[in-house]
Amino acid sequence: MTNFLIRRLFQMFIVIVLASMVSYGLLYIAPGGPLLGLQQQQQGGANRITEADIARIKARFELDLYMPVRFTRWFIGFPKEPITIGDQVFFADLQVGCATTQTVRLRYPDGRVEFAEICATPVTLADLEGRRSSNGILFGDFGLSQVILRDRPISTLIWSRLPYTIALMGISTLITLMIAIPLGVYSAVRQYSPFDTAATTVSFIGTSLPTFFFGLMLILVFAVLAKNAGLPYLPPGGATANRDYIIPFFGLFELTVQAGSFLDRVLHFILPCLVLTFVSVAAWSRFIRSSMLEVLRQDYVRTARAKGVKERLVILKHAFRNALIPFITLVAGILPALVAGAAITESVFNWPGLGRLLVDALNRSDYTVALALLYVTLVLQLVGYLISDILYTVADPRIRLS
Amino acid sequence: MATTLPSASLPLEETNIQAESQWATVLRRFMRHRMAMISAVVLVMIFTASFLAPFITPFGRDTIDLNNRFVLPFTPNSETGQMHWLGTDHLGRDYFTRLLYAGRISLTVALVSTLFATIIGLVLGVLAGYFGGWVDMLITRTLEFVATFPLFIILLILVTVLLENENLIPIPGFILSFVMWITAVTREREAQVIVLVTVVIALLFWTGTARLMRGMVLSVREQPYIESSRALGGSHTRVMTRHIFPNAFPPIIVDFTLGLNGILVLESSLSFLGFGIQDPIPTWGNMLAFAQSYMFQHPWMTVVAGLPILFTSLAINYMGDGLRDALDPRMKL
Numbered sequence: 071m072t073n074f075l076i077r078r079l080f081q082m083f084i085v086i087v088l089a090s091m092v093s094y095g096l097l098y099i100a101p102g103g104p105l106l107g108l109q110q111q112q113q114g115g116a117n118r119i120t121e122a123d124i125a126r127i128k129a130r131f132e133l134d135l136y137m138p139v140r141f142t143r144w145f146i147g148f149p150k151e152p153i154t155i156g157d158q159v160f161f162a163d164l165q166v167g168c169a170t171t172q173t174v175r176l177r178y179p180d181g182r183v184e185f186a187e188i189c190a191t192p193v194t195l196a197d198l199e200g201r202r203s204s205n206g207i208l209f210g211d212f213g214l215s216q217v218i219l220r221d222r223p224i225s226t227l228i229w230s231r232l233p234y235t236i237a238l239m240g241i242s243t244l245i246t247l248m249i250a251i252p253l254g255v256y257s258a259v260r261q262y263s264p265f266d267t268a269a270t271t272v273s274f275i276g277t278s279l280p281t282f283f284f285g286l287m288l289i290l291v292f293a294v295l296a297k298n299a300g301l302p303y304l305p306p307g308g309a310t311a312n313r314d315y316i317i318p319f320f321g322l323f324e325l326t327v328q329a330g331s332f333l334d335r336v337l338h339f340i341l342p343c344l345v346l347t348f349v350s351v352a353a354w355s356r357f358i359r360s361s362m363l364e365v366l367r368q369d370y371v372r373t374a375r376a377k378g379v380k381e382r383l384v385i386l387k388h389a390f391r392n393a394l395i396p397f398i399t400l401v402a403g404i405l406p407a408l409v410a411g412a413a414i415t416e417s418v419f420n421w422p423g424l425g426r427l428l429v430d431a432l433n434r435s436d437y438t439v440a441l442a443l444l445y446v447t448l449v450l451q452l453v454g455y456l457i458s459d460i461l462y463t464v465a466d467p468r469i470r471l472s
Numbered sequence: 473m474a475t476t477l478p479s480a481s482l483p484l485e486e487t488n489i490q491a492e493s494q495w496a497t498v499l500r501r502f503m504r505h506r507m508a509m510i511s512a513v514v515l516v517m518i519f520t521a522s523f524l525a526p527f528i529t530p531f532g533r534d535t536i537d538l539n540n541r542f543v544l545p546f547t548p549n550s551e552t553g554q555m556h557w558l559g560t561d562h563l564g565r566d567y568f569t570r571l572l573y574a575g576r577i578s579l580t581v582a583l584v585s586t587l588f589a590t591i592i593g594l595v596l597g598v599l600a601g602y603f604g605g606w607v608d609m610l611i612t613r614t615l616e617f618v619a620t621f622p623l624f625i626i627l628l629i630l631v632t633v634l635l636e637n638e639n640l641i642p643i644p645g646f647i648l649s650f651v652m653w654i655t656a657v658t659r660e661r662e663a664q665v666i667v668l669v670t671v672v673i674a675l676l677f678w679t680g681t682a683r684l685m686r687g688m689v690l691s692v693r694e695q696p697y698i699e700s701s702r703a704l705g706g707s708h709t710r711v712m713t714r715h716i717f718p719n720a721f722p723p724i725i726v727d728f729t730l731g732l733n734g735i736l737v738l739e740s741s742l743s744f745l746g747f748g749i750q751d752p753i754p755t756w757g758n759m760l761a762f763a764q765s766y767m768f769q770h771p772w773m774t775v776v777a778g779l780p781i782l783f784t785s786l787a788i789n790y791m792g793d794g795l796r797d798a799l800d801p802r803m804k805l
Binding site: 085088089092093096097274275277278279280281282283286287289290294295298306406409410413414417418428429432433440443444447448451452 | 782
């Protein structure tokens with residue numbers, strides 16, 4: 071087991087390094103950087119930006135550094151300054167980037183003329199001293215947000231959104247488990263009964279329904295139409311209301327909901343939670359049903375019945391436990407789903423979670439935030455795989471990790 | 473043994489019924505699945521209508537008519553008297569027309585990217601499963617690496633990045649003109665966007681097919697008929713294309729239909745969130761996004777804009793279900 075863990079952690083590390091390289095490279099080609107906007111402004115006239123301004127801005131966003139150096143500074147926060155051992159300073163003159171370039175004309179002896187870009191003012195390792203830099207995303211420093219929360223740490227942004235996502239995903243997953251497992255097991259035990267047929271049809275529709283359409287229909291019915299008709303309604307989106315609102319109850323009494331109160335939060339929570347729950351119940355109950363059907367056909371279930379074990383016990387103890395084994399993969403998938411799993415639902419309901427943060431970040435070209443979220447998901451996914459592998463050995467003693 | 477097989481004792485003329493080909497059996501079984509047949513008809517209707525859009529509707533795709541904004545369904549135009557079957561949007565563009573053109577674009581993107589993803593998956597899966605060894609190792613590792621990435625996030629990022637500098641990847645002119653012809657878009661930039669979204673989706677979503685195909689090939693490869701074909705001197709290419717591929721193929725059909733639905737919904741979600749194909753070009757997703765912003769004043773808009781994707785998605789899934797049952801020999805119909 072220890073051996074397995076060490077090997078897996080090492081593999082995880084390699085994958086994280088490779089994947090970070092790929093995702094960093096992906097955003098490296100991304101447009102919409104700070105210089106683009108300024109150059110567009112420059113054409114306006116009055117406030118022309120000078121060469122010096124460009125160099126300063128480039129230095130601020132590290133655009134003057136070479137790609138590998140930028141990557142390592144983002145990834146592990148290295149190099150920050152020349153290496154000092156004792157009084158000796160090493161590599162102070164090592165060139166790590168280029169602040170301004172110059173085009174020169176090269177004339178070859180045979181008469182050919184070529185233009186080449188050369189570095190006019192190189193950036194050396196000594197120049198990096200005093201520049202601010204992150205401690206490396208590998209060590210949990212995500213750097214600064216550039217647009218959404220200008221110059222504030224991305225971790226602040228993530229921590230402020232995390233509770234909303236965890237509440238939404240956590241509670242909906244709990245409700246899903248409580249509904250999907252009994253539903254799937256019962257459908258499998260009573261295969262082809264009217265109940266099974268109805269459940270299968272509903273979950274079939276649930277899995278093929280686009281999430282955003284389902285969300286919109288719920289808003290339409292429970293928020294818009296209900297409100298217009300004077301029925302009790304639910305708020306259409308957001309996590310809290312801006313001002314107090316009144317919900318009528320069929321003319322019997324009226325409920326004044328204070329903005330920001332617990333009741334307000336609960337009311338806002340219902341619709342997005344309903345969407346997520348319905349969609350996952352549909353998928354998971356089908357999964358459990360088929361896995362349960364598979365197990366019920368096994369010899370050991372027949373043996374248990376032949377021994378005279380009560381049917382209830384056969385289903386719950388012999389069949390159900392074994393049917394849960396493939397289910398572990400699904401449960402481990404919850405972890406990476408934290409970030410983007412609910413991105414669509416969160417966007418439809420304007421829910422301030424991590425998924426909407428990602429959508430916002432990309433819409434507003436805040437690529438450092440998007441990159442941080444991508445990285446978090448990657449790590450969570452790998453951790454999820456590891457956990458599911460370990461859970462398999464717990465659930466199924468036949469599987470040995472070596 | 474004293475007993476003989478029942479078939480051996482039958483009179484000759486009764487056993488001499490012409491054998492049904494495999495595909496005829498599948499078709500016969502598929503026709504028994506009522507929902508799947510209805511879905512197939514619905515899909516054919518949606519496809520035909522989308523691709524005959526210019527002949528069906530008198531309105532232009534992007535014709536703005538500010539005097540007829542938010543016209544309710546089944547209301548004639550106040551000036552020309554032409555019927556707006558499904559009403560008009562916030563710029564007075566005819567919903568029915570735009571939904572038809574949107575279907576043309578959404579369906580093309582979904583079909584083509586699923587097709588490419590399936591082809592990539594098929595080829596890599598067959599290669600990995602058939603040759604094994606380092607080929608398998610290489611392909612499987614690549615597959616696992618691609619699958620490590622959270623695909624939806626990567627898709628969002630890639631589409632944003634590529635669409636903002638669409639000249640980063642040169643697309644051959646004939647592909648652009650083909651896309652312009654098939655999706656009925658008029659500007660080259662629109663075609664470029666459509667091609668990029670299609671390619672990105674195709675490059676990210678082949679892993680499932682490859683894994684499935686590899687598994688199928690691994691089991692088919694051990695069959696005696698493969699060995700005999702090799703023994704008879706069949707080349708690798710011949711064995712792969714004539715023997716392994718046809719026998720490992722059926723599950724891919726089901727995989728294709730389900731993948732098609734997944735990608736259709738994915739592309740709609742993408743444009744619903746404001747990424748991918750943008751407004752003047754209609755897609756089912758971005759039309760729904762606009763409908764959402766006018767939801768409180770004009771609730772009917774969301775229903776109108778959302779129904780095509782709902783029907784198509786359900787129909788494709790039912791067809792996949794029917795195909796699965798029809799292709800599974802163990803299933804009694």
